[in-house]
Every structure is written in structure tokens, then in C-alpha cells.
Amino acid sequence: DVKVTQSSRYLVKRTGEKVFLECVQDMDHENMFWYRQDPGLGLRLIYFSYDVKMKEKGDIPEGYSVSREKKERFSLILESASTNQTSMYLCASSSGGGRQNEQFFGPGTRLTVL
């Protein structure tokens, strides 16, 4: 079974803190994605990566950065957390190439920024 794990299910941080969200997949997938999910807005893509040390901006990258030093791990970084970054964050992975490849999701991290 494909497994995508996220380091925390719930996280509470203060405004201005640096926040790290970690995601690990165990299926040797090339592609990894970070989304945020907000009511009424669905899932919006923040960043994605097709390979180690590669990253591409998604639709809403402002205020975020990412790191992919190893194939199985994709980290989302909030350099200086703000209250408008309170959200559910979902990580996903998929095998390379082909639009037919499904994305596998982690359980999500619900981040609250106070």
C-alpha cells in the first residue's frame, strides 16, 4: 500500500514563527505536491516537485517555500507564519509522467496560526 505520511496532524504556531511541515512517501514516487485546503475553495496547489532538488511554483506560492533533498521527503516551509496561513495542508505524491497517474494523499496537517 502506498503510504504518504505527514509529520503532524495538528499544529499551533504564533505569528512570525518559522514553520516546517514534513511529508514522506514510501513508494519511490518522482512527483510530490503541497496543497492547502480551505472551505469553499477546494484544494489549491502551493508547490510541487518532479525530482530531488527540483521545485515548481503552483497557484499560490506566496509566503511559502519548499525543500526536496531526498526523493521520499518534501518539506513545506512558512518563513514567517501569518494568521491567513491558518489552513489544512495536504501533501500528495504520484509516479512520474502520464496524466493517468493518481495522486496519493497524506492525512493532512491542520495548522492554526495565532
Place this chain on the structure above:
Amino acid sequence: AQSVTQPDIHITVSEGASLELRCNYSYGATPYLFWYVQSPGQGLQLLLKYFSGDTLVQGIKGFEAEFKRSQSSFNLRKPSVHWSDAAEYFCAVPNTGNQFYFGTGTSLTVIP
């Protein structure tokens, strides 16, 4: 540009009743289409996907979806809903780079 629209934000059905969730897509070529389900507090799980061929696709948990090119639709159906089907449902279409575009979701409530 590719996109999907889910016109219904929230649907309530009685347990045992039939269900249809709507999804309309915008895509220049033949689309690949996916339906995902998200149970409360969980990540997304794939229900079914369409690539080509038979326009009626069977998925897990008794769900099916029908691709209708003439209507640009890929509606999800279930003949008899169970209380455990209460969840949020997302339709999605990938682009050539394997990025997914998700609809805004439909929240399903099942009443006894």
C-alpha cells in the same frame, strides 16, 4: 485552461436513497478525470478514474461515474447511500504535467 466545476456545494440525502454528484470539466482534448473522497479529518482517497474507452466507470465503495463528452460532465453516482458515505467529494482533472486541478468539492450529508 483546464478546470472542473462542482455546482453543488452541499447535498443532503436519506440513507438508502440514490445519489448523483455533478462535475463539469473544461479541457481542450480528451480529459482524464478523477473522483476523490475525503472523510472527516482525513486525506483524499481515490474513488475512480476515467481515461478512455467505456464511459461508465466503476469505483470503490459501490460508486460509479459516467463520462459524457457532449455535456462535458463526469457525474458520480451511487444507487443506495450508506451513512458512512457522508464526506466531501472532489472531482479533478490533471494537466500534461500531472498537476491536478480540483473542484471546490461537494459536501454530502446522509440523514437516517
